Amino acid sequence: MIKYIIAALLLGGVAGYLNANWSSIVSSVWVSDYLLNASLMLLLFVMGVAFAMDRDSFSKIRRTGLKILIVPLAIALGTILGGVVSALILGINVVATAAVSAGYGWYTLTGPLVGQIFGAKWGALGFAANFLRELFTILTVSLMVRFDKYAPTASGGATAMDTTLPIIVRYCGSDALITAFSSGFILSVIAPFTIMAIASLA
């Protein structure tokens, strides 16, 4: 299954690159915006159907209750900790690196926001580091799920509510839908605030 995913990713990457740099057969917005959003919305719909058709799903949610919030909280702490440790290893600015990591994978937010606060070079790093988080999540989901049922959700961070959600559900089952979506949602909401809060420490 994962080889088809990698093939689709590579094919898309090459097509997007060629289209942007040579011919521009289609306006890239059609694929990277409309097609992406349409497929995402369709998948969310189908995942919703599959979830609700399973009689156990709702009772499972009820049993879990507010404990579900532990997941995004642990991800936020782990991510920032990961940022701090990276800065110490690489010997770069700890506060700025923590702010970069606090995008939780939402690179289109982190790049511009961190860039505005710490300058263009940090913006590029915020962009790349968070983009790689999304990419690594897609590529390693089949390995992660063997370690822990919620490991792909943790890895996806903020992207667990959109781009990586379909693959997470594919590998972890319908059970993971609400946990992954709510965790990604909460991380997306707090991302701009945590970035700015960390930046204020500088």
Next chain:
Amino acid sequence: MKGCWARKQMNFALLVVPLVAGMLLGYFLREKKKANLGKVTFGIILVLIFSLGFSIGSNSELLNSLPEVGLSAVVIATLAIVFSVILVKVGRRTAGLE
């Protein structure tokens, strides 16, 4: 980059609406026999991943930044993932989340 912005900016409602609509439909279809949508879903996932790849490939700003900041970015992304996964596992055990 505008395309990716729209993904989140398309505001959360556009993600929540299809999800809730799907749940409502699924709830009323409960008595029906389960249709196997696995293959169709996987097809749409491939379309999603393809368009994700496309948006990366056509994003020259992102591609140009990779050689300069790539190594740091790999370290940050990897450690952010590793620590998140570990803390979630520990947190789940501590709280007894199934």
